[in-house]
Amino acid sequence: MSRRYHTTELGSIACEDLSDVGAGKEGWLVSDPNLLTALDTHSLALANRSIVLVLHWSDDADPSSYRLKIVPDLSPIAAEYISAIEWLVFDDVRVLAIGTSSGFLLIYSLQGDLIHKQLVNNAKIIKLRVRGTNKDLLEDTSSEEVCVVMRATVARFDGSDIQSMLHRWFRERQLNFWDESYMRRDQEYSGASFGRLPYQLWNVSKYGLCADAAITGIMPPPLMEPQSSQRYYCAVTVGDDAVISAYRLSEDRSRSIVGAILSKVVPATFSTISSISKMIWRSDTTTKKQEEKPQPLARASPLTCLKDYPRKGEKLTLSPSGTLAAITDSLGRILLLDTQALVVVRLWKGYRDASCLFVEMLVKKNSATVGSAGYQYEKSDYCLCLAIHAPRKGIVEVWQMRTGPRLLTIPCAKGSKILQPTYRFVSSISSSSYVPLEVFFLNGDSGQLSVLNRSLN
Template sequence: MEISTRVDATKEDFVYISALNAFGISSLNSSKNSEDDWTCICVCLSNGNLLFYSQEGKLLFTEKCASTSIVAVKLCPSFCPGNQELVLLTADSRLIAIEGLSLCVALRAACVYISTGERTAKEFSSVLQLNAQQFNLYNINGVNDVLSTGITQVCAFDQYIGAFMAGGRSEPVTREQSPSYLQYICTVGSRGKGEEGASGYDSSSKRQREFVNFVWRSTQPLPGTLTDALFLLTSKISNNIPSFGFRSFLGVGTSRIDQPRQKQQLSDLPTTQIYSKSFLKDGKRKSERTFVAPNGWNLMVIVDNIGRILLVNTKMRRILRIWKGYRQARCGWIEKQQKCSSNPNQAAPSKALFLIIYVPRRGLLEVWSMQNGPRISAFEVDDGRLISINCGILCGNDEILEGNKANSSKSSNVIFLSAEGLFYVSFLVKFLKLGAMFFCFYT
């Protein structure tokens, strides 16, 4: 493997990369919108800046998102235009949700304009206004990771409890239908050394604190300039960019170049309070890593600081299973489709979900069947890292968003990177054959 390019993300002293993400940009061809044209690399810095690069290492544009470090960045499902949003978590417990459609159009346009030399990344960043919202996680501190599980329908019990917590016993419930919310899962954990005792337990006086918070956000549409421009402006754009009026938006070749738009930084957006609707509480436990299952399974695993792996149902908000003795473990998910010959009347192929656990202290790579199945396989491996590839495609079609693409069983989203820099996927081929046999027998 060769290094294709090197990028200096920052030249400032004491500024470092705090989070990374990469995702594909969907193809403009309507028949191939389940495929990506190119890959965007999202780089978050400790000074709150957000940088977008092309796969060739070209800087597309930058955004000032916060005055503190950006802890995490995730491409998540949403109700916003494009059915996706880029969620940023800052060190001061704020969430910034960037609308997926506006981000996709901006990235496509930036790639074209910069590659043709019409605009530089600095010029593009000075006029581009992304459609976004900023939220403050009320009374939730020390959040080290966030993910979204999509839109959830609130049951009547949660609706009445929420009204009671908001306004007391006299608070009326006026909605006849249960409202929908976008659910965020925020995990609390240490971000560095020295924040916990030698035994790994929480040494603070607050023994009963929440280490997982389920936060709900209202599904009201985002107001913004770029979304309006996408549907109202009709000026044509060359170079395979859709007719969204982007040249008029940037002031290229029109009178609007003499009337520049005042750009508002994402860090200056008005803040909305969002609250934790439920939580998992344990004063001794801190989250280290979270790994969410493919869409449709409503599962995630949390690796904590005391050597446990917790399997959580994100819909029921409950812990289903706990593995002990897995300190510093890393996990991944593999979804397998299999149509068993013993059930010929089954029209659609059945699906099975497997959890991959890498235990560096034992040098083992384990495969477990979900949700309550046994360990079906284990491999001895050298030192390395288990990499879970679940970045997704920005503005992909519904099949991609729902996780029902037909070729999902042909490729794995988990690879193993050795200490020598080698990628291993051959063990997955052996596992998939074993998993298919086990799945047919187990079901």
């Protein structure tokens, strides 16, 4: 009865198409390491190595009324497969981003059209992170980004660049919808007709390869550094060699010695060799599509690391502001990291194979005003908490941040996952009520989807 009291059922995703992503046996949702999930409002994306299934549900329609299958054109020679998925949600545009084992970023529309394809780096993409920080008293600038995580590098795409590209694509698509020649040209270019999206790329393998990473936000420049207009970012990584590592990321590629060599010496040398070869061999003038290459690396300065063999970092979860990170390790511990001071401020033990998500709950003791009719909830009404899913215990615990008590213990069925909708890019400040972070429960065996209630009462 406690689970019914603290959660609200939303519907079921059960349908025949789920067999395409491995459904049909007990525990299929959590037993397959290649099965990926991404949640958005009324939509769920499930992906195995070669196919993505998008399911949609609503309160007044059949949960399986909208189904979409996306089969990316992957390279059979390189044994390429889908390694990461995430939603990209803007004010009026919603698309699905896919990362591949060959380092390509693919963006698809909800009609299954390939909008964009770009090589980020010649390495497997293990995570796509979408986050943003609004301008307030603590942050003098706003930042919205898509972070692409690989084993040795991280890349950052600015949200405004992606939004501009998507608007151009949808506008041109709408204007030329009935033009058959445009449709053929669009398929031929395979999403590359708008050129490359600008991005920054950093090497974060100073202390070993990473299992997960995140750009936590903007940080001040180093001491004695001359003031400039460029931004510095903080990146936190977790991995086998170092449980936690932190880096200061610079936007300026010219300060990287490797980047300077790659961006100046190599192109000049290649141009000279190409000119000489043309003079000698007088090759024909047939044009070939130039092979896409990743861009030079920018400077990443190591800040600190925590090595504690045989402990290994496994997964990382960021709070909405990026000031806290929950990190799970191979010894069944959960570390709460202050990403600004770069110190561990809390530790939980006995949570093997755990998953963590930050959630905002209504925990005010004086709820007379808050519970009155017509009251619009504000951000100050909610308290930041951490939901810890312990599958071996079959429970989900909710702890108040940073040093608060355990507020809830909720039974969670075996074969279930906790999920959270992706960050929504907002171009302007909305006048509507504040939308807090929520945690959803997906039971893979029954297909039932439910949400954790915001109030503890």
